[in-house]
Amino acid sequence: MTIALSEKLKIVNDHIDEADPPIHVIPLANKLGIEVYKADWPHSVSGKIQYDPELGGQSGFAIFVNAAHPETRRRFTIAHEIAHFILHEDQIGDGLFDDAMYRSGLSSFEEDDANKLAADILMPRQLIREFSFVGDDVETLAHQFNVSQSAMARRLGVAW
Numbered sequence: 001m002t003i004a005l006s007e008k009l010k011i012v013n014d015h016i017d018e019a020d021p022p023i024h025v026i027p028l029a030n031k032l033g034i035e036v037y038k039a040d041w042p043h044s045v046s047g048k049i050q051y052d053p054e055l056g057g058q059s060g061f062a063i064f065v066n067a068a069h070p071e072t073r074r075r076f077t078i079a080h081e082i083a084h085f086i087l088h089e090d091q092i093g094d095g096l097f098d099d100a101m102y103r104s105g106l107s108s109f110e111e112d113d114a115n116k117l118a119a120d121i122l123m124p125r126q127l128i129r130e131f132s133f134v135g136d137d138v139e140t141l142a143h144q145f146n147v148s149q150s151a152m153a154r155r156l157g158v159a160w
């Protein structure tokens, strides 16, 4: 079952519209027909997305995430792999392995796009506006959205 890009983005936007922070990324993957698994890997590997008729969800795809990484990191990895599914499904081939720097063999341009969409998923600007209060600092917002403080600082465009 292949879903059109517009349909995938609608699923993401509907998920975000219904959400209070933090955004739950595994249910979002499931809505896109993807199953998510933890994997025992060295720290140098972040995650993988692959076509897997056995372990994959309705879409046929499965995401694997490094079980040893902290939760905020795992959430970013899952969002990044979801982004590859949305933007680069036709290039996943036998599987995309993202190292610790989120390099998978795709171009750095495509990895940047995946990182940007991952940030849009985890830290929607609309929700940040809605759920932050004057004086909220990076630490508070990072906690609220369950992301790393450095990711939130980048999102807000403040030095960290």
Ligand SMILES: [Zn+2]
Pocket: 080, 084, 098, 102, 103, 104, 111, 114
């Ligand atoms: Zn990647």
